[in-house]
Amino acid sequence: MDPSALDPTLASLWQRCLPPTWRVHDVRRGASGWRASCLDAQNASHDFAIARASGDGPSMARGEQLALSHRGAAAGNDAEQYRAIFAKLLAHETELLALLERLPPARRETRGDAPGGSSRDVVMAREHALALELASLRLAHGTLERAADAWARRRNASGEVMVYFETRCKQACEYCVEPTSRTSPTTRVLTVLRSGQDRIGLSLVRSGAWAALLAACERRGIDVTITGHDWLQHPDRDEILAQLEARPAVRKRILSPSTEFADEALATRVGRLHSLEVVSLSLQSCIPAVHDACTGAPGSGIAVQLAVANLQRAGIHVQLTMVLVRRALGTLEATLQWASVRGLAMTLVALTADRGHPAPEALQPSLAEIRDVLANLSIEARSGLEALKGVPLCAIPTGLGVPVLRSHVSPEREDVRFARACARCSLRPDCSGLTASYTRAWGEGELRPVA
Numbered sequence: 001m002d003p004s005a006l007d008p009t010l011a012s013l014w015q016r017c018l019p020p021t022w023r024v025h026d027v028r029r030g031a032s033g034w035r036a037s038c039l040d041a042q043n044a045s046h047d048f049a050i051a052r053a054s055g056d057g058p059s060m061a062r063g064e065q066l067a068l069s070h071r072g073a074a075a076g077n078d079a080e081q082y083r084a085i086f087a088k089l090l091a092h093e094t095e096l097l098a099l100l101e102r103l104p105p106a107r108r109e110t111r112g113d114a115p116g117g118s119s120r121d122v123v124m125a126r127e128h129a130l131a132l133e134l135a136s137l138r139l140a141h142g143t144l145e146r147a148a149d150a151w152a153r154r155r156n157a158s159g160e161v162m163v164y165f166e167t168r169c170k171q172a173c174e175y176c177v178e179p180t181s182r183t184s185p186t187t188r189v190l191t192v193l194r195s196g197q198d199r200i201g202l203s204l205v206r207s208g209a210w211a212a213l214l215a216a217c218e219r220r221g222i223d224v225t226i227t228g229h230d231w232l233q234h235p236d237r238d239e240i241l242a243q244l245e246a247r248p249a250v251r252k253r254i255l256s257p258s259t260e261f262a263d264e265a266l267a268t269r270v271g272r273l274h275s276l277e278v279v280s281l282s283l284q285s286c287i288p289a290v291h292d293a294c295t296g297a298p299g300s301g302i303a304v305q306l307a308v309a310n311l312q313r314a315g316i317h318v319q320l321t322m323v324l325v326r327r328a329l330g331t332l333e334a335t336l337q338w339a340s341v342r343g344l345a346m347t348l349v350a351l352t353a354d355r356g357h358p359a360p361e362a363l364q365p366s367l368a369e370i371r372d373v374l375a376n377l378s379i380e381a382r383s384g385l386e387a388l389k390g391v392p393l394c395a396i397p398t399g400l401g402v403p404v405l406r407s408h409v410s411p412e413r414e415d416v417r418f419a420r421a422c423a424r425c426s427l428r429p430d431c432s433g434l435t436a437s438y439t440r441a442w443g444e445g446e447l448r449p450v451a
């Protein structure tokens with residue numbers, strides 16, 4: 001982030017509370033409070049979470065209105081230093097809260113999630129195409145460093161770069177097209193081409209392009225999200241992590257099936273990453289056999305629970321997502337309770353199938369089933385529910401009290417449409433509508449247009 005974009009009064013207050021050699025880098029609104037990152041004399045980033053004191057999340061210091069904590073595991077000396085900073089901040093608590101309240105909404109609302117939002121500031125890049133693009137820019141610009149800057153300019157990257165690693169996933173999730181496309185002639189040819197590209201020195205990671213890209217993101221204040229079929233299976237995983245470790249000021253997000261975090265050493269290593277905002281992983285059910293059936297991977301249900309425990313122990317902010325398929329909906333109450341007792345919250349994502357998925361219709365629950373399950377959630381289960389994404393608004397019982405985000409529209413996903421009945425529905429401007437596979441499976445009979 002450009003520090004000059006930070007409110008000067010807030011920056012000055014924050015700066016007064018830091019050790020003299022530190023500087024405030026960024027303060028912004030997050031999903032459930034605010035986040036601040038500061039850089040020390042060695043340019044290492046220290047990240048803090050600020051929440052309202054009325055919440056019951058963990059904190060290192062608590063005032064009358066605000067609770068402050070460090071994001072990630074803090075070493076002994078660091079913890080003392082953080083407490084000293086927090087004490088100074090809490091001495092100005094009222095002024096601090098007023099300034100935080102003035103910050104604009106969390107950026108999630110400009111990622112195409114929220115009604116009216118746009119996805120302009122997230123640039124997605126696939127591993128092998130990105131490596132080729134950077135290699136060709138290197139020919140024109142002389143070095144990979146300059147090539148990475150030229151790439152960022154060309155792609156108009158300013159907010160977030162999302163890198164999609166194309167390593168094959170061990171799971172075969174029922175809602176994903178990747179497992180069925182693995183054996184298609186096109187995918188086989190692509191796999192051969194990609195491994196050939198890696199062998200001739202044009203691998204994203206081994207060519208040094210990954211390091212150059214992260215350096216460019218650091219210079220330009222661009223956040224980095226890592227995702228992919230399952231990047232944790234990547235043969236160069238160690239180097240991917242080493243380069244993330246080398247860029248403490250880059251704000252990072254990790255999305256993946258994440259069962260590899262069942263390895264405690266790996267979770268601990270990732271927990272030490274500076275400026276790591278979140279690890280997001282999918283949990284289809286807290287009942288291991290149901291989760292395994294959804295992912296087509298025996299043992300993944302136990303592994304994902306171990307991974308969650310390891311990530312939480314490492315002090316990482318964990319986000320859980322669930323794709324709302326019929327099987328998962330059947331154990332939703334228990335799964336939300338499971339999340340809630342661990343201090344976690346889940347986002348439920350309506351199934352918008354990848355194009356080419358052979359039979360998404362069979363996975364779609366009806367709007368009536370969704371409405372019924374959501375209406376009968378216990379209070380404990382509701383507290384494990386963070387948001388709904390892409391769920392038609394008339395499937396959501398009145399008074400559920402959970403944010404509803406729009407579905408992510410992508411040319412790689414099936415079409416989303418409105419039914420004839422939607423034309424007379426007052427909720428339409430904020431509604432995601434119905435996927436083509438839903439309409440094929442259930443028709444339009446369960447819509448409840450609101451006058």
Ligand code: SF4
Nearest residue numbers: 392394422425431449
């Ligand atoms: S009737 Fe149509 S527009 Fe209205 S909430 Fe339902 S799906 Fe959305």
